[in-house]
Amino acid sequence: MALSPGETAEGLSPTFLELLRAEPLKELTVLDVGTGTGPLALALGPLCHAIVGVDRDARAIAEARKRAAAAGLANVRFVVGDVEVEEYAPFKPEMVVAHLCVSDAIAERAGRVLRPGGVFAFVAFHTDQWKETGRPSRFAYGEAGVRRLLRRCGFAIEHLEVEREVATFESVEQALAAAVALREQWKADGRWFRYVKFLEEGGRTLTRARLVVKARKA
Numbered sequence: 001m002a003l004s005p006g007e008t009a010e011g012l013s014p015t016f017l018e019l020l021r022a023e024p025l026k027e028l029t030v031l032d033v034g035t036g037t038g039p040l041a042l043a044l045g046p047l048c049h050a051i052v053g054v055d056r057d058a059r060a061i062a063e064a065r066k067r068a069a070a071a072g073l074a075n076v077r078f079v080v081g082d083v084e085v086e087e088y089a090p091f092k093p094e095m096v097v098a099h100l101c102v103s104d105a106i107a108e109r110a111g112r113v114l115r116p117g118g119v120f121a122f123v124a125f126h127t128d129q130w131k132e133t134g135r136p137s138r139f140a141y142g143e144a145g146v147r148r149l150l151r152r153c154g155f156a157i158e159h160l161e162v163e164r165e166v167a168t169f170e171s172v173e174q175a176l177a178a179a180v181a182l183r184e185q186w187k188a189d190g191r192w193f194r195y196v197k198f199l200e201e202g203g204r205t206l207t208r209a210r211l212v213v214k215a216r217k218a
């Protein structure tokens with residue numbers, strides 16, 4: 001699907017980046033959980049004191065390290081780890097960020113590690129993301145669910161917004177072409193067949209929906 005207006009080539013929301021830039025990043029050590037190949041960590045590297053990206057996918061971490069070296073970012077490092085099992089204290093983060101990797105276990109760990117005033121900011125899949133495939137991501141939240149979770153973990157919400165984009169197609173072929181990059185992943189997890197059924201029954205949309213959230217430890 002096409003990028004949203006202003007979205008970076010790696011899919012980072014301008015609103016999200018603006019919320020992060022409003023913090024005194026130059027003074028902060030930041031932890032990026034579920035960093036993948038590091039798009040968020042690499043975008044924040046030049047702006048913050050230090051940033052560590054953690055992901056359990058060793059290949060993604062190797063790629064992230066290569067990209068940091070190519071960009072000459074000495075204050076960005078990447079670690080292989082499970083962000084839903086390990087505690088975050090060893091990284092001494094003053095801010096925790098996540099881009100499309102948010103779960104109860106992650107919010108609980110962010111809540112335990114951050115001091116009062118510390119920011120936990122993330123973009124999460126909304127439960128409407130790809131709703132035409134009939135299966136929300138395990139990382140998806142609705143507005144009420146994310147409010148409950150953050151309150152339980154000791155955070156006050158400063159920003160909560162749903163960024164939603166519904167693409168409408170004129171034909172089944174057009175709708176399939178729009179999702180072609182996802183076909184293998186969706187075939188593996190059963191979503192492709194549900195999407196095809198949705199199209200056969202006359203559906204002609206594909207929804208992208210994300211929650212953009214900034215919360216502060218009370």
Ligand SMILES: C[S@@+](CC[C@H](N)C(=O)[O-])C[C@H]1O[C@@H](n2cnc3c(N)ncnc32)[C@H](O)[C@@H]1O
Nearest residue numbers: 034035036055056057081082083084099100101
């Ligand atoms: C949708 S990708 C987002 C990657 C990256 N933040 C980005 O915006 O491109 C989700 C990432 O979370 C990672 N992930 C999922 N569960 C994890 C866990 N328990 N511990 C560490 N990484 C995890 C996956 O390996 C994957 O790289």
